[in-house]
Amino acid sequence: MDTISASKSGTQAKGDILAPSPVKVARVALVGVSGFADVHLKTIRRGVERGLLEFVAVTIINQEEEPEKCREIRELGAKIYGTFDEMIQGISGKVELCFIPTGIHLHAPMVISALEAGANVFVEKPAAATVQDVLEIKRVSERRGRFVAVGFQNLYDESIHWMKECILAGGIGELRSVKSMGLWPRTDRYYKRNSWAGQLRVGDDWMLDSPFNNAFAHQLNMICFLAGKTFEKPAELDSIEAELYRAREIDSPDTACMRIQSTGGVPLLFFSSHVSRELRDPVIVATGSQGEMVWEMDGVRHFDSNGVEIERRENRSWVSLRDRILAAVLKRISDPREFICGPEIALAHTISVNGAHESSTVHRIPEKYCSDYTREGEHWMAVDQIEEQISEAFDQDLLLSETGAVPWARRGKKFLLKGYKNFPAALNLRLFV
Numbered sequence: 358m359d360t361i362s363a364s365k366s367g368t369q370a371k372g373d374i375l376a377p378s379p380v381k382v383a384r385v386a387l388v389g390v391s392g393f394a395d396v397h398l399k400t401i402r403r404g405v406e407r408g409l410l411e412f413v414a415v416t417i418i419n420q421e422e423e424p425e426k427c428r429e430i431r432e433l434g435a436k437i438y439g440t441f442d443e444m445i446q447g448i449s450g451k452v453e454l455c456f457i458p459t460g461i462h463l464h465a466p467m468v469i470s471a472l473e474a475g476a477n478v479f480v481e482k483p484a485a486a487t488v489q490d491v492l493e494i495k496r497v498s499e500r501r502g503r504f505v506a507v508g509f510q511n512l513y514d515e516s517i518h519w520m521k522e523c524i525l526a527g528g529i530g531e532l533r534s535v536k537s538m539g540l541w542p543r544t545d546r547y548y549k550r551n552s553w554a555g556q557l558r559v560g561d562d563w564m565l566d567s568p569f570n571n572a573f574a575h576q577l578n579m580i581c582f583l584a585g586k587t588f589e590k591p592a593e594l595d596s597i598e599a600e601l602y603r604a605r606e607i608d609s610p611d612t613a614c615m616r617i618q619s620t621g622g623v624p625l626l627f628f629s630s631h632v633s634r635e636l637r638d639p640v641i642v643a644t645g646s647q648g649e650m651v652w653e654m655d656g657v658r659h660f661d662s663n664g665v666e667i668e669r670r671e672n673r674s675w676v677s678l679r680d681r682i683l684a685a686v687l688k689r690i691s692d693p694r695e696f697i698c699g700p701e702i703a704l705a706h707t708i709s710v711n712g713a714h715e716s717s718t719v720h721r722i723p724e725k726y727c728s729d730y731t732r733e734g735e736h737w738m739a740v741d742q743i744e745e746q747i748s749e750a751f752d753q754d755l756l757l758s759e760t761g762a763v764p765w766a767r768r769g770k771k772f773l774l775k776g777y778k779n780f781p782a783a784l785n786l787r788l789f790v
Contacts, residue, residue, distance in 0.1 A: 383687055384452040386414040386476070388441055388467060390426045392551070393481065394458040398426065400679045401456070405433055409687060413452050416444045441467060449474040453690055457481065458508070460553050461570065462562040465490035472501045479686050481508040482574050483710065484703035486563040487780040491707045495700040506686045506697040509578045509706070513682045513698065516657045516670040520643070520650050521583050523659060530647030530662075535584050536626035537576040538751040539639030540744060541568075543631040544735040548607060555607030557719075563780070567601075567609045568629040570710045576639045578698075579652070580625045581617075581705035583643055589696070591705035592619040594774040599713035600757055600766060604632040604722045604740050612722070612740065614747070614756050615713050620775065626754060627709075628747045632727070634739040711780035717769030726765055 383404075390398050404410035412435040420427050420437065427437060438444035448455070455471040457464065458481040465485040471478045472494075484491045484507045498505050511517050524532055548555045556564045569577050584592035599615035612630040619625065629639075641652040648661045656671040673681060689695040728739050746763045750756060758766035772782075 382411050383409065383454055383690060384411045384413045385454045385456065386416075386444060386448050386452045386471075387412075387435075387456045388416045388444070388459055390415065390417055390423055390430070391419060392458075394456075395426075396679065397456045397458050397479075398430075400683055402429075402433065403680065404683055409683075414438060414444050414448050416441045441470070445470050445474050448476070452476050454479060454686060460551070460559070460564070461486050461566065462553065462559045462564045465494060468494050468505060469497050472497045472503050472505070475501070475503070477503045477686070477690060478505045479508065479682075480505060482510075482578070482703070483507070483570055483707055484700055485707060486565050486570075488704065488707050488711050488777060489779050491700050491704045492778060495704070498700065504686075504689055504693075504697065505700055506682075506689065507699065507703040508682070509575055509698045509703065510678055510682060511575050511579055511672075512582060512702065513685055513696075514673050514678055516672050517579065517582075517652065518588075518696075519670050520652060520657045521585075521588060523650060524583060524643055524645070525586075525588060527647075528659065529643065529645030529649055531645055532584065532623055533644045533646060534624050534626065534754065535580040535641065535643045536624075536628075536751065536754065537573075537580050537639060537641045538628040538637070538747060539568075539573050539576060540630050540633040540635060540637040540747065541572055542633055542636055542737060542739065543572075543611070544737055546735065547631075548605065555605065555609050555611075557608045565609065565710055565714065567613065567710070568611065568631055569613050569615075569627065569713065572631070573627075573629040573639060574706060574710075576629075576641060577627050577709055578703065578706040579641055580627060581709065582702060583641070584619050584621070584623050584625055586621060589702075591702050592621065592623065592625065594618070594705060594708055594712070595620045596771055596773050596775075597709060597712040597716050598756065598771050599716040599769045601713060601717040601719045601769070602722050602765070603719050604727045604738055608719070610719045612743070613713065614750060615709070615716070616756055617709055617712075617774075624754070626751070626756075628751050630740070630743055630747060632722075632738050632740045633743050633747075634730075634737075635744050637744065708774055708777055712772050712774050712777065713769075715780070715782055716772040717767075720765075720767045722765050 412433045455476040581591040601610040602612040614628045617625040643650045659667045757763045758768040
């Protein structure tokens with residue numbers, strides 16, 4: 358796989374080996390070790406083994422449940438704290454980078470606290486639950502002179518860089534649309550894995566958990582990024598029409614579609630669901646006047662106007678991609694030209710998420726269209742024919758309500774996004790019915 362020029366993306370050595378960083382040894386801290394935080398712990402371990410990182414501190418609120426990890430962390434030399442506040446006080450001015458893979462509702466306060474303590478931050482996606490929180494993260498980051506990198510992992514892969522550069526260079530002619538679709542069935546266990554899964558709020562804090570703010574957040578962020586007029590920026594968003602649905606007994610949607618209009622006139626369409634019987638991995642299609650580019654889980658393909666494949670680039674392996682992210686954030690500590698997915702890029706995703714909830718209530722899909730079933734000892738729920746319904750809408754560039762083939766579909770209102778800075782815009786916002 359070829360690499361992008363360093364002037365645009367700062368891409369380092371290709372392959373699965375973590376490239377050396379100008380920062381000889383970066384001092385790092387981590388929040389949590391369970392769930393997805395374990396991915397960060399493994400990345401830190403590899404960085405320590407390669408002499409790139411000094412593991413200084415970690416917050417573990419459930420130490421009795423993670424005895425082996427606690428033992429390993431002490432062997433790596435890190436101090437274990439029982440709360441995040443205690444850790445922040447202990448590391449203030451002492452670390453270059455803090456990893457924050459926590460619940461969405463905790464992103465903004467934790468990121469801001471880490472910035473105020475003098476650390477750069479790598480926070481898992483999304484940047485935060487609301488547009489005002491992302492804007493505040495951006496403001497504090499600029500005031501403190503520290504960066505925030507957001508864990509939209511695909512944006513650190515050379516293949517997506519190549520895809521965007523090709524679009525910007527006119528490789529598919531004038532960009533006409535960018536769209537994504539993905540179906541990932543989820544079991545009861547998925548929604549019981551923590552206290553916030555499927556929730557719109559946690560206490561007084563917005564969570565807005567959903568397929569488009571969690572599992573498929575990457576793809577929603579990517580279509581916004583790919584439609585941007587420059588490499589470093591996402592598309593500027595003008596309006597959104599969304600349709601949000603739930604088949605499960607949860608507050609948040611488990612199925613959604615949306616049409617986002619960019620200020621440049623390019624429509625961005627997005628479809629996702631966790632209540633299908635079939636698994637269909639996400640796909641992104643960027644269509645132009647002279648061809649198209651298709652992103653899939655294994656790579657990116659470039660087609661001419663006759664549908665003939667011109668070129669293909671493979672995506673990185675999982676471990677290689679996580680190491681590439683670490684290499685990027687370490688280089689960014691000393692080189693502000695290194696490309697990361699910062700708040701400026703991640704903001705477009707959060708605007709889309711917030712705008713979707715402004716556009717549509719979370720409509721309940723009637724039980725007569727839903728089925729419960731057991732597979733491999735797990736309980737699943739599926740909406741009948743949803744695979745065909747979403748595929749048809751995706752192929753025709755229509756929302757579900759526009760196809761005329763989905764009896765439970767309800768059209769959302771058109772909501773303006775230009776200049777949008779506060780969620781919810783309406784005090785009487787109704788989030789579900």
